[in-house]
Amino acid sequence: MQLEATVPVDLKEYPTDYYDEMLITPNRSRRHAKQLAGLLRSFDDQELAARQAAAELAIRQMGITFSVYSEAEGTIDRSWPFDIVPRIIPKKEWDQVEAGLVQRARALNMFIDDIYHKQRVIKEGIFPAEVMEESKNFRAECVGVSPAFGIWAHICGSDLVRDSDGTIYVLEDNLRVPSGVSYMLENRLVTKQVFPELFEHYAPLPVDSYPAQLNEMLASLSPRRTKRPEIVVLTPGIYNSAYFEHAYLAQAMGCELVEGRDLFVDDDDVVNMRTVSGLQRVDVIYRRIDDEFLDPEVFNPDSMLGVPGLLRAWKAGKVGLANAPGAGVADDKVVYAFVPDFIRFYLNEEPILPNVPTYRCMFDDERDYVLDHLDKLVVKPANESGGYGMLMGTSSTQAERARFADLIKNNPRNYIAQPTLGLSTVPTVIGRRVEPRHVDLRPFILSGRSTSVTAGGLTRVALRKGTLVVNSSQGGGSKDTWIVDEEGD
Amino acid sequence: MLSSVAENIYWMCRNIERAESIARVVSVNANLQLDLPRGLSPDWRPLIDVTGTNDQFEERYQEYTERQVVRYLLADTDSPSSVKNCLRNARESCRVVRDSLPREVWQYLTELQLFIDEHLQTGLTKKGRHAFTERIIRTCQMTNGLLASVMTRDIGYQFLRLGRNLERADMTTRFIDMRLKVPQLDRLPDASAVSVLQWVNVLSSMSAYQMYRRKMQAQVLQPQVLWFLLKDDEFPRSFFHCLIAIEESLGLLPDPQPCLLAVRKVFKVIERAKPESLKDDELNTLVDELQSGLIDIHRSMARMYFLPAAGHG
Numbered sequence: 001m002q003l004e005a006t007v008p009v010d011l012k013e014y015p016t017d018y019y020d021e022m023l024i025t026p027n028r029s030r031r032h033a034k035q036l037a038g039l040l041r042s043f044d045d046q047e048l049a050a051r052q053a054a055a056e057l058a059i060r061q062m063g064i065t066f067s068v069y070s071e072a073e074g075t076i077d078r079s080w081p082f083d084i085v086p087r088i089i090p091k092k093e094w095d096q097v098e099a100g101l102v103q104r105a106r107a108l109n110m111f112i113d114d115i116y117h118k119q120r121v122i123k124e125g126i127f128p129a130e131v132m133e134e135s136k137n138f139r140a141e142c143v144g145v146s147p148a149f150g151i152w153a154h155i156c157g158s159d160l161v162r163d164s165d166g167t168i169y170v171l172e173d174n175l176r177v178p179s180g181v182s183y184m185l186e187n188r189l190v191t192k193q194v195f196p197e198l199f200e201h202y203a204p205l206p207v208d209s210y211p212a213q214l215n216e217m218l219a220s221l222s223p224r225r226t227k228r229p230e231i232v233v234l235t236p237g238i239y240n241s242a243y244f245e246h247a248y249l250a251q252a253m254g255c256e257l258v259e260g261r262d263l264f265v266d267d268d269d270v271v272n273m274r275t276v277s278g279l280q281r282v283d284v285i286y287r288r289i290d291d292e293f294l295d296p297e298v299f300n301p302d303s304m305l306g307v308p309g310l311l312r313a314w315k316a317g318k319v320g321l322a323n324a325p326g327a328g329v330a331d332d333k334v335v336y337a338f339v340p341d342f343i344r345f346y347l348n349e350e351p352i353l354p355n356v357p358t359y360r361c362m363f364d365d366e367r368d369y370v371l372d373h374l375d376k377l378v379v380k381p382a383n384e385s386g387g388y389g390m391l392m393g394t395s396s397t398q399a400e401r402a403r404f405a406d407l408i409k410n411n412p413r414n415y416i417a418q419p420t421l422g423l424s425t426v427p428t429v430i431g432r433r434v435e436p437r438h439v440d441l442r443p444f445i446l447s448g449r450s451t452s453v454t455a456g457g458l459t460r461v462a463l464r465k466g467t468l469v470v471n472s473s474q475g476g477g478s479k480d481t482w483i484v485d486e487e488g489d
Numbered sequence: 490m491l492s493s494v495a496e497n498i499y500w501m502c503r504n505i506e507r508a509e510s511i512a513r514v515v516s517v518n519a520n521l522q523l524d525l526p527r528g529l530s531p532d533w534r535p536l537i538d539v540t541g542t543n544d545q546f547e548e549r550y551q552e553y554t555e556r557q558v559v560r561y562l563l564a565d566t567d568s569p570s571s572v573k574n575c576l577r578n579a580r581e582s583c584r585v586v587r588d589s590l591p592r593e594v595w596q597y598l599t600e601l602q603l604f605i606d607e608h609l610q611t612g613l614t615k616k617g618r619h620a621f622t623e624r625i626i627r628t629c630q631m632t633n634g635l636l637a638s639v640m641t642r643d644i645g646y647q648f649l650r651l652g653r654n655l656e657r658a659d660m661t662t663r664f665i666d667m668r669l670k671v672p673q674l675d676r677l678p679d680a681s682a683v684s685v686l687q688w689v690n691v692l693s694s695m696s697a698y699q700m701y702r703r704k705m706q707a708q709v710l711q712p713q714v715l716w717f718l719l720k721d722d723e724f725p726r727s728f729f730h731c732l733i734a735i736e737e738s739l740g741l742l743p744d745p746q747p748c749l750l751a752v753r754k755v756f757k758v759i760e761r762a763k764p765e766s767l768k769d770d771e772l773n774t775l776v777d778e779l780q781s782g783l784i785d786i787h788r789s790m791a792r793m794y795f796l797p798a799a800g801h802g
Contacts, residue, residue, distance in 0.1 A: 063599040238584060251588035261796060262493050274492045276644060276794040277743040 006044035009434055011037065011427075019164050019424040020436055021087050032090045032486055035201035040085070045432035052429045055084050055194045064186045066472055067241050080183055081477035084194055087426045087439060087459045091205070091485040097160070097168060097443075098453045100353030103343060105156050105445040108173060108330050110346040111339075112152040115329055116142050126345050127338055131362070134413050135335070136383045137176070137328030139291060141298055145315055147324045148221050149449060153331075154322040155214070155286075156445040157181075160457075161356070164422035169356045171440065173339070175323060175331035177288045180458040181210060181444050182245035185252075187458070187480040204482035205455035210444070211252035214286075217448035218253075221320030222283040229283035231255045232273065234263070236289050236305045241473065246288050260289075265309030269316040284320040285310075291325050333382045333416045334360055357419060361412040370408065370417040374401040377417040379408070392468070394420050423468055426479060428461055438462045440470050441481065456481035494589050495648045496795040497582040502652030504579035508572045509629035510660045510694070511562050514539060515572075516622040517694045519555075519615070524686055531690075533558040535667040539660075540570035559618070564609055572625060573605055591639050594632055601628045647738040651790065654738075658731035659783050661718055662776050664691050669772055688714045695726050712765035715772070719764045719779075728779065729759055735786065744793065751789040755782035 014026045022033040029037035043051075056079065065077040089097075114121050115138070121127045132138055157178025159171040188207050192199065215231065222229035235246035237259050250257035256273065264272045264279065272279035287294060293303040295310040313319045329335070337358040340351045359366040359377070370377060379391040391404045408415045425436035443457030459479040460470035470476040514536055521531045534553035537546045545568055550557045565571040580598040587595050604624060605612075612621030633653070640646050668691050688709045692698040697718065704721065705713050721727040725734075736752045739745045758778050767775060 060603060061596060061600055063595050238581070243584075247584065247587045251592075255588075256491055256494070257585070257588050258491060259493065262491050274796060276490050276492055276495045276648075 006046045009040050009043045009045060009048055011041060011434065014427065014434065015436055016425075018422045018436065018438070019162055019166050021089075021162075021424055021426045021439070022085075023427070030088075032088050032484055036086070036088060036198065039198060039201075040427065040434060048429060048434070049432045051084050051194050055082055055190050058190050058193050059186075062186065062189070064183070064190075065244050067239065067243055068473060078472075080186070081463065081472060082187060082190060083428045083437075083461055083463075083477050083479050084191070085427050085429060085434070086191060086195075086198070086204075086480040086482050087441075088202075088204075088482045088484055089456065091483050093168075094456070094483045096352065100170075100351070101158060101443060101445050101453050102451045103347065103349060103352050104158065104170065104173070104339065105153070105447050105451055107339065107343040107346050108156065108175065109151050109153055109447055111335075111342045112175075112324075112327055112330050113146075113150045114346075116145060116152075116326060121342065121345060124345070126341050127335075128362075131332075131334055131338075131413065132329070135329050135332055137291065137326070137332060139326035139329070141311060141315075142324070142326035145324075145326075148320065149447075151447045152324040152327040154217060154221070154324070154447050156447070157442045157457075158445065160353075160441045160443065161421055162424035164424075166424075168353065169421070170339075170353050171356055172333060172336055173331060174442075176290060176328040177242075177323070178442070178444065179242040179245050179288075180442050180460075181454070182248040182252075183478055184444075184454065184456070184458040184481070185210060185248075187478060191480040202482060202484050204484050207455050210454055211249060213446055213452055214249065215253040215255070217446045218284045218286055218320070218322055220448045221322060223317050223320060224281075224283055226283070230273075230281060231284045231286065232258045232263075232282050234258055234260070234285050234287040234289055234307075236293065240288070242288065249286070260303075260305050260307045263307040263310070265307060265313050269309070269313045269318045271307070271310065271313045271319045282319060284322065286322050291328060294325060331383075333358075333380050334362065334413065337416060356421065359417045361408050361415040361417065367408065367412055370415075371405055373417075374404060376420060378420055379404050379415055379417045382414045382416065392420070421468075423462075426459070426461065428463070428477075428479075430463075430465075435465070437465075438468050438470070439479065456483045490589070490644045490648075492794055492796045494586050494645065496791075497586045498589065498645050499648045499652035499790075499795075501579045501582035501586065502649045503656040504575040504582065505629050505632060506653050506656040507570065507660070508575035508579065509626055510656075511540070511570060511572050511575065512622040512625040512629075513696065514664075514694045515559055515562050516619060516626070517690055519559075519618060520693075521686065521690050526683070529683070536562060539663045539667045540568070541663070542568055542570055556613075560613055563612060563621075573609070576601060576605065576625075586645075589645050591635060593635055597628055597632045597635070601625065604628075644742060647741050648794075650738045651735060654731040654734040655783055655787060657726050658728050658735070659780065661695065661726055661728050661731070662779050662783075664694055665715065665718060666773075666776050667691070669769055669776070684711065685709050691718075697724060697726055700724050715764040715767075719759065719762070732756060732759065739790075742794065748786065748789045748793055751782070751786045755779065755786065758782060 012026050014023060016023055016025055022037055023029050059079050059082055064080040066080060068078055111121060115132060122129045153175040155178060157174040157180060160168050161171050162168050185207060218231045219229050232255055233246055233250040235243060235257060247257055258273055262273050264274060266272060271282045273282050289305050292300045293305045295306050295308060296303045297308045298311045311325060314321045337360050340355055343349055343351045359370045361367040361370055375393045377393045381389045391400060423438035426439050427434045428437040439459050439461045441457050441459050444454045446452050459481040461477045461479055462468055462470045463477045464475050518531050518536060525531060533555050536558055537543050546561055550561055561568060563572050568574060580602055583595050583598050608621055611617035636649060668687055688711060689698060692701050692714065701717050705717055707713050719728045722729050724730055732755060739748045739752060762775050764772060764775060
């Protein structure tokens with residue numbers, strides 16, 4: 001056997017140009033990351049690569065995948081991309097973030113409920129009527145509906161980023177069918193497998209209570225008072241990129257995973273599922289299908305994914321739907337810009353978590369600023385997700401900027417712009433070395449009778465050097481996220 | 490239990506069972522080569538006959554040579570009966586019923602698929618074939634063992650058992666059919682010896698040889714083998730035993746009467762039959778009758794328990 005020379009993992013050359021979650025300078029680690037940094041320094045490059053390989057093998061064997069659809073090859077399972085170095089957040093800081101997220105989710109739900117009822121927020125001049133009227137996700141069919149507890153967005157995934165000065169900002173709120181929570185849970189299992197000695201030094205807050213909390217929240221939406229309401233997870237099917245997660249959550253909650261064709265709404269507006277013993281009533285549906293495809297009777301008539309009559313059943317109060325149809329009205333990058341105002345308006349509180357400064361192209365002065373500074377800003381369309389349709393000003397070409405200038409002028413309401421943030425970095429295994437890579441964080445907020453937040457969330461990491469795109473469909477990876485209590489150290 | 494879940498569990502198990510049978514028949518037929526008298530080589534065509542997909546084979550392959558038949562049975566991406574496809578379909582079914590099965594099933598099927606993708610080329614060589622098929626057979630058995638040892642005996646388990654036993658019963662008739670269709674060997678000088686070898690081959694293909702010996706304590710002769718494979722009530726791959734299992738499982742489902750009726754019809758046929766004393770053409774008729782009986786059982790189940798527009802063939 002040929003012996004290869006090994007070199008110790010060296011952090012002396014590690015660049016800390018951005019806020020790094022582990023290192024203040026190459027030689028000084030943040031207090032909560034001391035043991036992690038020490039352990040990394042004790043590795044040689046072979047050990048490092050071997051750990052990363054072990055994690056990748058575990059992920060393949062556990063079948064943790066996401067699906068990518070391509071014209072040529074159909075649906076392909078890709079192994080979930082994962083980096084072994086966890087991202088650590090001190091609990092003290094997290095408590096603040098958590099409070100901010102709870103506050104935000106409350107205000108967002110009050111806003112949605114208001115929009116579908118009295119529209120005080122518009123009448124009192126906080127929110128322009130035309131933004132609502134042109135919102136792709138406003139559903140006239142939902143006006144006047146009163147879901148349980150006045151909650152519409154039961155599951156919210158808010159994306160957080162940390163800028164160079166260390167401030168954590170909310171980048172966007174995903175209120176339609178946010179995904180990623182299953183990977184948060186699986187990432188922890190993988191870390192335990194490949195990095196067991198780290199748990200000798202750290203006791204990160206556990207994340208595995210999420211499925212039970214989700215189950216409890218969903219059960220509270222049941223229109224029938226039964227001991228064990230029938231809850232189902234409604235998936236568009238195996239071609240959906242998040243299918244893995246739909247199946248995962250159904251299994252973790254011990255409930256059925258159904259597709260549209262499994263469900264049937266009868267003449268009494270009761271939702272049933274087709275079982276081997278005949279029809280069986282369903283009380284609550286955790287739907288992972290977008291509004292447009294949910295009910296061909298009301299929305300897209302060509303949808304093969306949905307269930308005819310579902311909206312009718314929900315409006316009649318015969319079934320609970322999470323998230324409620326129409327909740328997406330607040331999942332809009334223009335509406336986002338108003339969330340701090342909503343917090344002040346509905347809760348009479350100051351926002352705990354700041355928004356990223358956002359220019360709304362619908363306002364003349366803000367649009368002019370955006371058009372003059374396209375090379376410095378990130379421009380986003382109001383209703384896209386997955387990182388599509390964006391302009392990254394600092395790395396754009398003249399032609400791209402001209403194209404976006406036209407897009408903005410033709411449809412100002414559809415665009416916002418934000419300064420380019422220096423996203424914080426976390427040491428990440430690249431080949432046999434550790435290099436900084438940019439990260440964001442998606443915690444999940446559950447709202448029902450009460451509100452709860454995951455301990456941490458899903459950290460996504462832009463694996464390609466210098467890029468900020470963290471989406472798994474575009475070369476992003478993920479990390480386990482630890483909330484650790486320093487007091488206990 | 491959801492109709493779609495029942496249906497997927499059923500097809501998952503049928504496909505696992507089929508993959509195991511096909512892998513085994515390839516492996517056994519290759520071994521036969523080593524036992525045959527000089528100048529005789531095993532016929533590979535009957536292996537395609539077993540799957541009943543000769544048309545598909547002939548469309549894309551030139552001859553029934555060892556190379557081509559083995560490639561078709563192990564690696565073809567279009568055939569409903571190739572090991573690769575059966576296991577891919579089993580995994581796709583498993584994917585949508587993961588929440589009803591022990592988590593390891595998905596893991597085993599995923600690992601096996603990775604193994605197949607990685608080692609297919611080696612598996613197609615004479616040298617690599619044994620290890621390749623062995624790994625497939627073993628993983629299928631491991632999966633069955635896992636299901637048997639940790640899965641709750643709920644309705645889902647009955648569908649799993651139904652899929653497995655319908656496929657097994659069907660395969661048993663197909664293996665018999667395969668041997669009945671090679672009569673020309675009778676004219677060879679050592680015909681009886683070759684016939685013995687061929688029935689040993691059938692028994693081995695079904696992992697039945699050892700149990701046959703224990704039970705029958707006799708030479709491997711066609712009448713005894715036929716009786717054992719069709720009418721023995723103890724060997725789990727005999728037709729009769731599979732039918733008992735099917736009846737038992739159906740009996741535990743809601744409103745099983747129409748399906749049980751279809752099972753009783755097949756029971757009547759097999760109970761009346763004396764395969765050990767039938768002539769070849771009568772045997773052919775019997776096998777055909779049994780096969781169509783199984784199809785009727787499947788159809789009655791699909792009508793009762795599966796989704797109206799069934800997506801599977």
